[in-house]
Amino acid sequence: MKEQFLQRMKEYLQEDYEAYVKTLEEDAYRGLRVNTTKISVEAFLQLSVCECKPSAICPETFYIPHQEKGLGNHPAHLAGLFYMQEPSASSAVEVLDVQEGDWVLDMCAAPGGKSTQIAAKLQHSGLLVSNEIEAKRAAVLMSNMERLGFSECMITNARPDELAKEMGGWFDKVLVDAPCSGEGMFKKHAKAMDDWSVEHVASCAMRQKLILESAYETLKEEGILVYSTCTYSMEENEEVVYEFLKHHDDMELLDCQVNFGRSGFSYRDLDVTKVRRIFPMDQGEGHFVAKMKKHGQAVISRKKEVADTALPMFAQAFLKSQLAKQPAHTLLLQDKLYLKQTPFLKLKKIHILRQGILAGEIMKNRIEPHQHFYSASLHQDKFLQTYDMCDEECHLFLQGHPLSVSGYKGYTALLWHQHPIGFAKGDGMVLKNKYPKGMRIR
Numbered sequence: 001m002k003e004q005f006l007q008r009m010k011e012y013l014q015e016d017y018e019a020y021v022k023t024l025e026e027d028a029y030r031g032l033r034v035n036t037t038k039i040s041v042e043a044f045l046q047l048s049v050c051e052c053k054p055s056a057i058c059p060e061t062f063y064i065p066h067q068e069k070g071l072g073n074h075p076a077h078l079a080g081l082f083y084m085q086e087p088s089a090s091s092a093v094e095v096l097d098v099q100e101g102d103w104v105l106d107m108c109a110a111p112g113g114k115s116t117q118i119a120a121k122l123q124h125s126g127l128l129v130s131n132e133i134e135a136k137r138a139a140v141l142m143s144n145m146e147r148l149g150f151s152e153c154m155i156t157n158a159r160p161d162e163l164a165k166e167m168g169g170w171f172d173k174v175l176v177d178a179p180c181s182g183e184g185m186f187k188k189h190a191k192a193m194d195d196w197s198v199e200h201v202a203s204c205a206m207r208q209k210l211i212l213e214s215a216y217e218t219l220k221e222e223g224i225l226v227y228s229t230c231t232y233s234m235e236e237n238e239e240v241v242y243e244f245l246k247h248h249d250d251m252e253l254l255d256c257q258v259n260f261g262r263s264g265f266s267y268r269d270l271d272v273t274k275v276r277r278i279f280p281m282d283q284g285e286g287h288f289v290a291k292m293k294k295h296g297q298a299v300i301s302r303k304k305e306v307a308d309t310a311l312p313m314f315a316q317a318f319l320k321s322q323l324a325k326q327p328a329h330t331l332l333l334q335d336k337l338y339l340k341q342t343p344f345l346k347l348k349k350i351h352i353l354r355q356g357i358l359a360g361e362i363m364k365n366r367i368e369p370h371q372h373f374y375s376a377s378l379h380q381d382k383f384l385q386t387y388d389m390c391d392e393e394c395h396l397f398l399q400g401h402p403l404s405v406s407g408y409k410g411y412t413a414l415l416w417h418q419h420p421i422g423f424a425k426g427d428g429m430v431l432k433n434k435y436p437k438g439m440r441i442r
C-alpha cells in the first residue's frame with residue numbers, strides 16, 4: 001500500500017484509522033443481488049445457490065462467502081436470477097429511491113451493477129437510459145442487461161455532454177456513479193492501487209465535475225441527482241459536491257435518509273451529515289453517496305417517438321407461436337425485430353446499442369430468435385412451448401449439447417427450475433441447442 005495514501009487515510013479517519021488498516025488484511029466483501037423481476041428473494045433463497053447473509057444496505061443484496069467459486073457459471077446466474085455485487089455498491093440506487101414509472105438516467109453504467117438494480121426497481125415501467133462512454137464496456141453492460149432480461153431500457157454509448165444535448169430535462173432521477181481513483185477497490189483490483197497518485201485523484205475530480213454539469217442538464221425540475229464513487233478521497237467526494245452546489249444555487253443537498261454508513265468528512269460549510277460514506281468497518285468495501293434535488297427550471301429537449309412497424313405475416317406468426325401475450329410495440333430495424341411495452345424513442349446523434357427486447361433477426365422470410373427473447377423477464381411465464389430441464393440436462397445444454405427429448409417441434413424455451421435460460425429447436429426427436437456459442441460453459 002502506498003505510504004502517501006495511508007498518510008491521507010490517517011488524516012481522514014483519525015481514531016478509526018487503526019480499524020481501517022486492520023481491514024486491509026481481511027478478504028474483500030463479496031455479494032449478490034437478487035433480480036426481483038425474475039424471482040422473489042424468498043424463492044431465490046430456497047434454490048440454495050450458496051450461503052447468503054442479508055445486508056443492511058439493500059433488502060435484495062446478500063453477502064456471500066469469499067471462497068465461493070464458479071458462481072458465474074451457475075444456472076441461476078446464467079438465467080439472470082442474480083447479479084454479483086458487493087453490498088456497498090448497492091447503496092447509491094437505494095438512495096436514488098427509484099419509483100415505478102420514473103424516467104431514470106444512469107450516466108456511467110458499465111458493467112451494469114447499478115443499472116440492473118434500477119431496472120429491477122422500475123419493474124418494466126418508465127424508462128431507463130443506461131449509458132457507457134467506452135464502447136467495449138458498453139457491450140458488457142448490454143450483455144448483463146440482456147441476461148437479467150430487461151426491456152424498458154435503452155442502452156447507449158455516448159459522452160455525457162452528448163446526452164445532455166439530446167435529453168435535456170428528461171429525467172426524474174439521474175445517477176452519476178463516477179469514474180474515480182477506486183480507493184475502495186484496492187483489494188479487488190491491484191491496478192487501481194498501482195495507478196493511484198495525488199495527481200490521479202485530482203484529474204478524476206476534474207472529470208467528475210464535468211460529468212455532473214451534463215447530468216444537471218438532463219434533470220427535470222424537481223428531479224433527483226445521486227452522485228456516487230467507490231473512492232475515499234475528499235477531493236473526489238465532498239469537494240466535488242461542494243463545488244457543484246456552489247455553481248448551482250437551484251440544487252439542494254438532501255439527506256440520504258438511509259440507515260447504513262456514516263457521515264462525510266468535514267469540508268467547509270457542506271452539511272456532511274446528509275451524505276453517506278461506507279468503509280470496510282461498515283460492512284462494505286467503500287462507497288460515497290450524495291443526493292441532490294434540482295429546484296430550477298429545465299431546458300427540455302424534444303422527445304420523438306418512433307412509429308411501430310407493421311410486421312410481415314411470418315413475424316406475426318412467430319410471435320403468436322411463442323407468446324401467450326403479444327407485445328405492445330414492435331419495431332423492425334435493419335432486419336432485426338425489437339419489442340417494447342412503451343413506444344420506441346428516436347435519438348439524433350446518440351449511438352443506441354439496444355432499445356427494448358431484441359426478439360430475433362429476419363432470415364429468408366422467417367425469424368431466427370435471439371437469446372434476449374428468451375431471457376426477457378416479461379416473457380418468462382408467457383412462453384407457449386417450454387421444456388423444464390433437470391440439472392443434468394441443463395449442464396449439457398449450457399455446454400452446447402443437443403438434448404435427446406422427443407415430441408417437441410419448433411422453437412422451445414428451455415427452463416431450469418421453471419426459469420427460462422435459453423432455447424432450442426425441436427424436430428420431434430431432438431432439441432437442437434441454440435444457446436449462444438459465446439455464453440457456453442466448458
Ligand SMILES: C[S@@+](CC[C@H](N)C(=O)[O-])C[C@H]1O[C@@H](n2cnc3c(N)ncnc32)[C@H](O)[C@@H]1O
Pocket residue numbers: 089107108109110111112113114115132133134137159160177178179180207211
Ligand atoms: C464506477 S464505473 C461505473 C460502474 C457502474 N455504475 C456499475 O454499477 O456497474 C464508472 C464508469 O464511468 C465510465 N467513464 C469513464 N470516463 C467517463 C467520462 N468522461 N464520462 C462518463 N463516464 C465515464 C467508465 O468507463 C466506467 O464504466
